[in-house]
Amino acid sequence: MEFQNKPIENLANKKLFIFDMDGTIYLGSRVFDYAIRFIKNLRASGREVMFFTNNASRSVSTYVDRLNRMGFETCREEIMSSADVTAAYLKKHYAGKRVYLLGNSDLYGYMKEQGVLLAGENEDNVDVVVSSFDTEMTYQKVTAACRYLLKGAVFLSTHPDFVCPTESLPIPDSGAICAMLTAATGKTPKYLGKPYAETVEMIELVKGYDRSEMCIFGDRLYTDIALGAHNGMCAVLVMSGETVEEDLGGLAPEDAPEYIFPSLDEVDRAIFGE
Secondary structure, eight states: OOOOOOOHHHHHTOSEEEEOOBTTTEETTEEOHHHHHHHHHHHHTTOEEEEEESOOSSOHHHHHHHHHHHTOOOOGGGEEEHHHHHHHHHHHHSTTOEEEEESOHHHHHHHHHTTOEEOOTTOSOOOEEEEOOOTTOOHHHHHHHHHHHHTTOEEEESOOOSEEOOSSSOEEOHHHHHHHHHHHHSOOOEEOSTTSHHHHHHHHHHHOOOGGGEEEEESOIIIIIHHHHTTTOEEEEESSSSOOGGGGTTOOGGGOOSEEESSHHHHHHHHHOO
C-alpha cells in the first residue's frame, strides 16, 4: 500500500499519549534514549503519558521499577497492562466464579490482590480458564488447563501476542500458548488486552479522555495499531520493533495506522523540532 502520514498537527493536538513498551520505548534491555527525550518533552508541554503493555508476565510494580531504572520517571498511575483489563473483565462478568490461571507467579499474585477466586490444578469445578504469557509453564499446568476446558470452562486469554520480542530472537508468547491449548481441546479463547475494545473502554474510564483525544504508539500491527485503527483512536506505527517494511505491502486501509515513523526519535523531532 502507498502511505502518507496525516498532518503532524493532528497528532500534536492529542491529550493522552499511550506507549507500547518492548519494541517501542526499549528493546529487551536496550533503552531508546530518544524515547526518554520524547516523553519528557510531552510531559513538559502538559500532555499526559501512559504506558500500556500486553505482557502480563510481570506485575505493574515490576514495570514501574524497570521503567524508572531505564530513566522514564514513571509511577503506578501511568502504567496499565492486559492483566488490569483481564481482572476488570473477570470481576464484571465472572464475579465469584472459580478461575484457573495459566500464568506466572507475578500474575497469580496480582489476580489474588484483585479478588479473583483462583483454583488449583486438581479441582472439581472450575468456571473459567485464563491463559497468559506463562514463563513458568509446566506440562502439569497445561494438562490442568486442557482438562478444565474440555469439561466446559470458559476460555479467556490476557492477550493475543504470538511472540515476545527480545534483543536476540522472539520467544513464544500468550497467543502461541493459546494455539497449543486450542490444538489440544478444540476450544478458542476470547482475547483481552490490545487490540480489543475492552482495553480502550478501560483507558477512557480510568483516564477520563475520549478515544478521539488519545493516540497509541507501537511496533506491532495486529495489537498496537489495530487497537487504534479498529476502535477510533489515532495509531502511530514505529519501525523499531517487530514490524518490517514487507509487512506493510498487503495492509488493508482499515488496518492501517495514521502515521508511520522509523522510531520515536522522528516523532519527537516532528512535534517539538530539533
